[in-house]
Amino acid sequence: xxxxxxxxxxxxxxxLAQRLAExxxxxxxxxxxxxxxxxxxxxxxxxxxxxxxxxxxxxGQIRDxxxxxxxxxxLCHHGMRSAQMCQWLNSQGFTQVNNxxxxxxxYARRINSELALY
Numbered sequence: 001x002x003x004x005x006x007x008x009x010x011x012x013x014x015x016l017a018q019r020l021a022e023x024x025x026x027x028x029x030x031x032x033x034x035x036x037x038x039x040x041x042x043x044x045x046x047x048x049x050x051x052x053x054x055x056x057x058x059x060g061q062i063r064d065x066x067x068x069x070x071x072x073x074x075l076c077h078h079g080m081r082s083a084q085m086c087q088w089l090n091s092q093g094f095t096q097v098n099n100x101x102x103x104x105x106x107y108a109r110r111i112n113s114e115l116a117l118y
Contacts, residue, residue: 001082007090009097010098012102013106013111016096016111017074017107018098027070028070028072029050030046030048031050031085032048032049033052033074033085034051034052034075034076034077034081035049036049037052038118041116042115052084074098075107076100078105079106
């Protein structure tokens with residue numbers, strides 16, 4: 001697949017909250033590309049931590065760990081690193097990729113005010 005022609009969807013945190021509420025267990029692939037220290041401060045349930053800075057450790061197994069044809073949502077702090085991950089997933093043949101615009105910061109501000117901000 002040509003990465004330059006690949007695309008992913010920009011999604012709001014409201015859309016994420018709705019999908020999390022209505023999805024069957026295991027229906028969604030949830031990836032958090034923040035650093036371990038960031039995830040210790042705050043994280044969302046069921047997101048698998050794949051720090052973008054450690055891609056050399058996990059990139060080779062991405063298709064073994066996740067299905068390219070399954071709905072995938074990618075999270076970071078504000079949406080920039082997750083956008084990079086979405087582009088890369090597209091280049092690996094993933095077809096239902098969603099970038100969470102505003103990241104966990106927007107989720108904490110607009111969806112769940114009990115979550116920590118940093």
